[in-house]
Amino acid sequence: MSLTSHIAELKKKHQTLSDSVEQLQRSAGSDDLEIARLKKEKLMLKEEISRLSA
Numbered sequence: 001m002s003l004t005s006h007i008a009e010l011k012k013k014h015q016t017l018s019d020s021v022e023q024l025q026r027s028a029g030s031d032d033l034e035i036a037r038l039k040k041e042k043l044m045l046k047e048e049i050s051r052l053s054a
Contacts, residue, residue: 003052010049017042 001009021038024030 007049007052010045010052014042014045014049017045 017038021035021042024035024038
């Protein structure tokens, strides 16, 4: 897998997580721990994308 396609895949996963977080935050009785876990995973992906893009 080329670096460009790997970064694209990471961005796709980041967007999917972002959508999931938004959906959970809008739903009543959402699990705060799950939201926090997803946000943490999202941040790790963002940091990896930045590191690979530099």
